[in-house]
Amino acid sequence: MSEYAKASDYDKVEKQFEYLDHTADVQIHSWGKTVEEAFEHACLGMFNYMTDVDGVLPRKTVEITAEGTDYLSLLYHFMDEFLFLSCTDDYFMARQIEILEFDKEKWKIRARGYGEDFERARHGGKGTEVKAITYSAMKVLPEADKTDIFVIIDI
Amino acid sequence: MGRSFDEELQYLERKTDYCWTIKKGFVPNMQVEGAFYVNSHLEKLMLEELRNSCRGGIGGFLPGVKQIANVAALPGIVKNSIGLPDVHSGYGFAIGNMAAFDMDDPESIVSPGGVGFDINCGVRLIRTNLDETDVTPVKEQLCQSLFDHIPVGVGSKGVIPMQAKDLNEALEMGVDWSLREGYAWAEDKEHCEEYGRLLQADPSKVSAKAKKRGLPQLGTLGAGNHYAEIQVVDEIFDKHAANKMGIDHKGQVCVMVHCGSRGLGHQVATDALVAMEKAMARDKIIVNDRQLACAHIKSAEGQDYLKGMFAAGNYAWVNRSSMTFLTRQAFGKVFNCPPDDLDMQLIYDVSHNIAKVEEHMVNGKQKTLLVHRKGSTRAFPPHHPLIPVDYQLTGQPVLIGGTMGTCSYVLTGTQHGMDTTFGTTCHGAGRALSRAKSRRNLDYQEVLDKLAEKGISIRVASPKLVMEEAPESYKDVTEVVNTCHEAGISKKAIKLRPIAVIKG
Numbered sequence: 001m002s003e004y005a006k007a008s009d010y011d012k013v014e015k016q017f018e019y020l021d022h023t024a025d026v027q028i029h030s031w032g033k034t035v036e037e038a039f040e041h042a043c044l045g046m047f048n049y050m051t052d053v054d055g056v057l058p059r060k061t062v063e064i065t066a067e068g069t070d071y072l073s074l075l076y077h078f079m080d081e082f083l084f085l086s087c088t089d090d091y092f093m094a095r096q097i098e099i100l101e102f103d104k105e106k107w108k109i110r111a112r113g114y115g116e117d118f119e120r121a122r123h124g125g126k127g128t129e130v131k132a133i134t135y136s137a138m139k140v141l142p143e144a145d146k147t148d149i150f151v152i153i154d155i
Numbered sequence: 156m157g158r159s160f161d162e163e164l165q166y167l168e169r170k171t172d173y174c175w176t177i178k179k180g181f182v183p184n185m186q187v188e189g190a191f192y193v194n195s196h197l198e199k200l201m202l203e204e205l206r207n208s209c210r211g212g213i214g215g216f217l218p219g220v221k222q223i224a225n226v227a228a229l230p231g232i233v234k235n236s237i238g239l240p241d242v243h244s245g246y247g248f249a250i251g252n253m254a255a256f257d258m259d260d261p262e263s264i265v266s267p268g269g270v271g272f273d274i275n276c277g278v279r280l281i282r283t284n285l286d287e288t289d290v291t292p293v294k295e296q297l298c299q300s301l302f303d304h305i306p307v308g309v310g311s312k313g314v315i316p317m318q319a320k321d322l323n324e325a326l327e328m329g330v331d332w333s334l335r336e337g338y339a340w341a342e343d344k345e346h347c348e349e350y351g352r353l354l355q356a357d358p359s360k361v362s363a364k365a366k367k368r369g370l371p372q373l374g375t376l377g378a379g380n381h382y383a384e385i386q387v388v389d390e391i392f393d394k395h396a397a398n399k400m401g402i403d404h405k406g407q408v409c410v411m412v413h414c415g416s417r418g419l420g421h422q423v424a425t426d427a428l429v430a431m432e433k434a435m436a437r438d439k440i441i442v443n444d445r446q447l448a449c450a451h452i453k454s455a456e457g458q459d460y461l462k463g464m465f466a467a468g469n470y471a472w473v474n475r476s477s478m479t480f481l482t483r484q485a486f487g488k489v490f491n492c493p494p495d496d497l498d499m500q501l502i503y504d505v506s507h508n509i510a511k512v513e514e515h516m517v518n519g520k521q522k523t524l525l526v527h528r529k530g531s532t533r534a535f536p537p538h539h540p541l542i543p544v545d546y547q548l549t550g551q552p553v554l555i556g557g558t559m560g561t562c563s564y565v566l567t568g569t570q571h572g573m574d575t576t577f578g579t580t581c582h583g584a585g586r587a588l589s590r591a592k593s594r595r596n597l598d599y600q601e602v603l604d605k606l607a608e609k610g611i612s613i614r615v616a617s618p619k620l621v622m623e624e625a626p627e628s629y630k631d632v633t634e635v636v637n638t639c640h641e642a643g644i645s646k647k648a649i650k651l652r653p654i655a656v657i658k659g
Contacts, residue, residue, distance in 0.1 A: 050309055072445075073432070080425060087418050088367050091310045118310040128617040129309050129378040129659070132272045132421045135428070135446045136246035137217065152246065154272050154421070155379045 007055045007122075013095050015053075017045035020150075027137070030149045035140070038147035039075060039109070040097040043082050046130055046153055047094045047115075050086060051123040056095040059116040063100075068107045071140035075151060078109050079133045087129070091118035128155060160209045164202075167220070173642040177224050177236075182443055184228035191223060191238030194638045196631075204244060217444065222249035225443040231256040231263025231452075233517055233524060239531045239581040240638040245271075247446035250530035253579040258452060258512065258523040264440065265457045266449035267431070267464070269527030271508035272424045274464055275471035276381075276415030277348075278554040279504035280565065281479060282401050283486065283497045285408040287387045290654065293489055297385065298612040298655040300485040305383055305478055306375040307659040308616025313374035315477050322370050326358035329469030333476035340501075343476065345543050347504040348533060349511075351472040353465035360463035361419070362426050369419025369470060374477035378617055378659030381414040382556075383478065386563060386651040393648040396549040396567050400502045402649055409651060410486075410499075411563055412478050413556045415508065416471035423467045427460040452525055461510070468509060475504060502565070503543075503552040507532045507582035515577050526577055534568035534580040534645045542568075553645055557632040558584050559613075559621075559656055560606045564636045565649040572644035580645040584632035612655040621658075 016037065017030035026049060030041035047053055064081040068074030085092040094115035101110040118124075131154040139150040166181035170190075175198070177189030193201055204218035217225075219242045226248055227236035233255050242251030247268025256263040290297060306314060315338065317325075325332040330351025333339035344350050361369075376383060388407040391397045402409075416423075431448040434440075434456040440449060450456035479501065483494035490497060510527045517524075535542050535551040542551040550567035557563040561584070572578055599621050606613050615621055639645045 084364065084368070084422075088371070120310060124308065124310065125616060125618050127309060131379065131418075132425055134246040134272075135448075138445075154246070 005057060007057060010057070013044070013053045015044065015048065016041040017048070019045070019049075025134070025152050025155050027150060027152045032147055033145060035142045035147045036099040036102050038140070038149045039078060040099055042075065042149045042151055043079050043097045044094065046079055046083065047086070048127070049130055049153065050127040051093055051118070052126040053093070053095045055122055055126065056093045056115045058095055058114040060092065062092055062113045064111055064113070066109045066111075070107065072135065072138050074107045074109060075138065075140055075149065076133050076135060078111065079151070082113060083130060083133060085113070092116070093118050093123060131155060158209070160206050163205060163209060173638055177220065177227070182221060182224040182228060184441070184443065185224060186230070186232050187227050187235055189223040189227045189238070190235045191220065191242055192240050192638055192642050192644070194240070194634060194641070196634050197240050197638060201242070217244060219244045219249035219251070222247070222444070223252055225447060226252060226254045226269070228443055229254065229256070229264055229266065229447065229449065230440065231260040233257050233522070234577070237576050237579065239579065240635040241530065241581045241583055245529065247444055247448070248527070248529045251581065252529050253527065253531045253576060255515070255524040255526045255577050256452065258525055261451065261453060263452050263525065264449035265452045265461060265510060265525055266447055266527065267424045267427045267460060268446050268448065269529050270424070270464060270510050271529045272421045273415035273508055274420035274423060275468035275506045276508040277471065277475065277504060277506040278411060278413045278556050279475050279479065280502040280554050281410045281412070281482065281499050282502050283408045283410070283499050285497060287406040287408060287654070290385065290408050294612055294655060297486070297489045298614055298657065300489050301383060301385070301482065301655070302614035302657050304481040304485040305657060307657060308378055311375045311616070311659070312371045313477070315374040317370060317373050319366065319370065322366055322373070323358045325373070325473045326361060326466040326469055327356055328352060329356070329472045330476055333473050338480040339476040343479065343501045346501045346545075347472065348506055351476070351504070353468050355462055356465035356469050357462035358466050360459050361423055361466050365419045365422035365426065365467075368422050369417060372417040372419070373470070373474060374481065375417065376414050376478065376657070376659050377417055380558075381659055382559065383482065383657040384411045384563070384653045385655040386411055386653050388649060389562060389652040390650040391648075392650070393567065393646060396648040399545055399549050400552060400565065400649070401498070401500060409502070410482050411554070411556060411651070412475055412482065414471070414474060414478065416467045417474065419470050420467040423463045427456070427463065430456045430459070464510065468506065471506070472504070503554060505532050505554050513577070516574070524577065526579070528579055530582050531579050532582045533578055534566065534572050535578045536568045536570040536573045539568070550646070552648070553580055555581060555632065555636055556583050559658065560609065560611055560653060561632055563651045563653070564632065564647060565651070566636065566639065566645040567648050569643060569646055576644050580639050581635050584635055606656070611653055613658070614656070615658045617659060
């Protein structure tokens, strides 16, 4: 491990999200100057529930594409693609999400996740599994200079 | 919607001490009335959820009472949309919501939200012939042994070897697969809802993505509110029923396992929601809430979902069987004898997130209904043909898991429940505090200390979860169970208290 960087060598992850009260599950509220930023941080909020993202090193890059028919379904599929990566194969955890393309007419996203595979010793015990993304009370609210997103994830 | 809390209250009426009606008009398009079972204490929590939602503001979510009403607006619904005493806000359907649809009505729908993402999340109870005095000297060792045998937490993988071909067979055969492979005892099948296998399951209706999520997770406990507990019989309310279950004295040791279909079930539900959104647009089905995505039962999407959902249900039974196998091994190791000698028989296994085709009497006529039970449990009465021979006189056992560190219950089904709620009762405590609030207000060490004070050993894979899962975050399961008992929809038989908890 000594030849690799440590989590403390990196700046703390920029977190533009918070967790709001919901009786059974977790409601993520994310924001950004642009819609892309709000989308990215909604996804990061999901990863931060599985483990502490500050403890995730940027050792691996993954790329996903997602499609939808409107903002809501696009957000759903975007987050679901990353959720799928987190619970299959190598159990990928992201510390940063970057949207490369966001087509607001065809409702398509191409995005990258920077992070690494889940390692029990370093990432374990710091969060819990996310079962699914839900449409429950989902809101994407784009304004001129700020976007807010509300999305409930099933724990 | 813009109504004030008082205006909303006009649509709610207390019918009896334990039952409220939700009148048509509470939400648009209600086909039938809604109903919910609460006692005076639980009623406060229900109404508080409604009051908070009337305050408005951004964010927020629909209160359980509105969700019950939205379900009452679905095409083909029969009799009532019913909330059980543990009801609280979920997605689409409330958690603790039962709704039945007439299979003969072409408009009738099936809705994945009425089953839940964790298809066939359920509970099973395994007895032993051990007494608390046998277990106390080796309690820590036993707790550790269970924790070592059962994979739990984020990133955990199943220890039972599985290839893709095995998975397909497991999806089709359910408990029959576990039996064939030697992970289950023959008697386990007899004491399981549906005998552990939904016959119309079709593995080809489960997507590759779902299978990919499910393959490494078979035999894992998962996280969230799932657990394995070593419990001790604390009180016997119905001696006759308890005896039929092999429970004959206080202090008798049992093991309760609570888990579901893991990532596979979640993916099946997700995939169905996507397909049904398109079907709804095509068939012009209108619902009050997007998460109530549904399809006509007889449509391709409806049939595909049912067959895939049944396969996911079978997966959950294989999962619980695997965990039973691992539990028996763990006990056998610590007590240095074969699990047979410990009489570790399965008392019963129930599902609390599922939809089934069942025969019920409606207005004096026998009808075939698709009964959705989300966060609610089937509770069939004595003499029902679908329950095991052993329980013909006592009624079907219903297993109600309490929350971490609180007691659990075994109930039995009643004829009154069959008549009023299509044989449905509660499933557990139901949450009271949000996870965020729990994490803010409860201290991790305090929660653990409280458990230690009660003499409960605990092994948790996700410590963050400890506050969120603390008993204070949940409604009182005793209140919930007592309400069901007083309302006559199920009868108390046994109360159990935990002495060790394994959580994801």
